[in-house]
Amino acid sequence: MSEVNLRLRHASSECVEFFWNGRSLQGRKGESLAAALLANGVQTLAWTRKSHRPLGYSGSYVAGVLARVDGVPNVRLDLLAVTAGVQVEMQNCWPGPAFDVLRLSRLIPDRWLQGGFEHTNLVPSGSPLFQRWEALLAFLAGVAKPAERTAEVAVPQGQYVSSDVLVIGGGPAGCAAANEAARAGRSVVLVTRGHQLGRYAQSAGQPKPQLDERVQQVTGVEVFGAYREGQLLLGAPHDPAQGALAFDADDVVLATGRRACPPVIPNMWLPGVMDARTALIMAHEQAVAPGARVVVVGNGDQTAHANRLRELGVNVVAVKAISELRRVLGRNAVSAALFEQPVACDALVHAGPWLVDASLTFQSRAEGLLQLREQRQSRLRTVGSAAEPDQPLPVAARTRYKALLCPCFDVSCHEVEALIEQGITDLEVIKRLTSCGMGPCQGQPCWDLLRALVSARSGIPLHTLPRPTLRPPRRALSVAQAAGLADVVEPLQ
Numbered sequence: 001m002s003e004v005n006l007r008l009r010h011a012s013s014e015c016v017e018f019f020w021n022g023r024s025l026q027g028r029k030g031e032s033l034a035a036a037l038l039a040n041g042v043q044t045l046a047w048t049r050k051s052h053r054p055l056g057y058s059g060s061y062v063a064g065v066l067a068r069v070d071g072v073p074n075v076r077l078d079l080l081a082v083t084a085g086v087q088v089e090m091q092n093c094w095p096g097p098a099f100d101v102l103r104l105s106r107l108i109p110d111r112w113l114q115g116g117f118e119h120t121n122l123v124p125s126g127s128p129l130f131q132r133w134e135a136l137l138a139f140l141a142g143v144a145k146p147a148e149r150t151a152e153v154a155v156p157q158g159q160y161v162s163s164d165v166l167v168i169g170g171g172p173a174g175c176a177a178a179n180e181a182a183r184a185g186r187s188v189v190l191v192t193r194g195h196q197l198g199r200y201a202q203s204a205g206q207p208k209p210q211l212d213e214r215v216q217q218v219t220g221v222e223v224f225g226a227y228r229e230g231q232l233l234l235g236a237p238h239d240p241a242q243g244a245l246a247f248d249a250d251d252v253v254l255a256t257g258r259r260a261c262p263p264v265i266p267n268m269w270l271p272g273v274m275d276a277r278t279a280l281i282m283a284h285e286q287a288v289a290p291g292a293r294v295v296v297v298g299n300g301d302q303t304a305h306a307n308r309l310r311e312l313g314v315n316v317v318a319v320k321a322i323s324e325l326r327r328v329l330g331r332n333a334v335s336a337a338l339f340e341q342p343v344a345c346d347a348l349v350h351a352g353p354w355l356v357d358a359s360l361t362f363q364s365r366a367e368g369l370l371q372l373r374e375q376r377q378s379r380l381r382t383v384g385s386a387a388e389p390d391q392p393l394p395v396a397a398r399t400r401y402k403a404l405l406c407p408c409f410d411v412s413c414h415e416v417e418a419l420i421e422q423g424i425t426d427l428e429v430i431k432r433l434t435s436c437g438m439g440p441c442q443g444q445p446c447w448d449l450l451r452a453l454v455s456a457r458s459g460i461p462l463h464t465l466p467r468p469t470l471r472p473p474r475r476a477l478s479v480a481q482a483a484g485l486a487d488v489v490e491p492l493q
Contacts, residue, residue: 011287056271059278173384174255272334291347298351408439
């Protein structure tokens with residue numbers, strides 16, 4: 001894969017030098033570090049914790065874009081723009097990326113490392129060997145080293161934002177709901193995690209949604225928690241120097257859309273697999289193709305996504321229904337997609353299955369501090385695609401190939417299937433035994449994959465399997481930002 005193949009015709013000509021593991025690379029103005037690395041042929045950005053399998057820029061798994069930036073660990077490369085001279089390093093390797101001894105952990109039998117590194121399945125916590133065992137597991141996991149430099153951290157003051165209506169999401173549905181409320185004479189605040197309205201819509205070839213000038217717009221903030229029956233919501237700015245926000249509204253409208261969830265198919269974790277939303281935004285805004293030869297799969301809308309990618313200059317070699325996909329071929333990166341016959345490619349873009357993130361509606365029914373119960377009426381309502389039902393998740397038949405379920409904690413389908421064979425089908429119990437969904441992505445999309453797998457293997461109807469308990473916050477919030485909310489949010493009694 002070369003830079004020429006992945007830079008699209010509308011790419012910026014302004015070059016920026018940056019460094020990946022000490023190697024000088026060229027980025028373009030406006031690109032994220034993740035896109036710039038991909039354009040330079042770097043697909044593997046991280047390794048899984050236990051078996052050190054490769055992870056890349058998928059759009060679904062946060063673990064695949066975490067790296068060390070200018071000495072600071074666990075920085076998301078998909079949210080950080082390229083700047084001149086920035087030093088980016090792979091962090092979960094030892095002694096270094098060129099020669100990574102920790103990759104030998106692939107040879108350790110899975111049964112020896114079941115249960116995640118936070119659990120003491122093999123060595124009881126009260127035993128004399130526990131500390132040594134814990135140190136060994138941390139070493140094998142490639143846990144990131146602390147920051148090389150320490151400095152006094154400033155606490156950004158939190159902000160309190162009150163309105164009649166709070167709209168979360170800046171797409172066409174969110175803008176339409178905000179405009180309707182503003183025309184009715186209500187005070188409206190619209191918050192979106194991006195810095196512009198309708199990113200996905202514009203990337204898909206739709207016009208930019210228009211927002212009434214009476215609507216107060218808050219950009220670059222992701223709402224991560226809903227409390228007090230949905231009347232109080234907290235938001236985390238992507239810029240850690242900015243203070244967190246507390247939103248108070250009489251009515252809350254969720255226009256968060258849906259996300260593409262990878263099916264439970266072997267090798268869907270390989271670098272080169274990317275969801276359609278991420279691929280379209282990267283191609284449209286940053287002029288970087290997901291690959292030199294791209295296969296698009298989906299649940300009915302794959303043709304529209306493929307045609308849009310072609311309009312942007314991406315070389316799409318095949319378009320298939322996701323139900324026809326058997327597995328992804330490749331060892332350290334995508335080499336082909338297997339249907340009835342293999343199709344050679346270096347990238348697989350999946351448009352679906354489309355699922356709704358139910359975390360905010362679930363949290364809004366909470367009683368107390370962390371007692372997340374589902375029996376109370378929420379103040380939240382959903383509009384647009386966020387109100388549509390989830391699409392079914394394909395689950396491959398059991399094979400000798402290992403399908404990854406949770407990349408953050410390196411939980412395979414085989415590990416969960418072994419528990420199901422023992423009669424363990426309670427999702428909360430499985431989560432605690434495997435650590436599935438307890439990593440940086442906070443269960444997105446692992447919990448949905450877990451439900452689909454348990455239902456497929458046990459015969460339990462999917463609708464009877466509740467989602468595991470959600471533990472807010474589900475988005476990155478620094479300790480300094482949380483401290484800044486102390487004088488803004490009154491504690492619950």
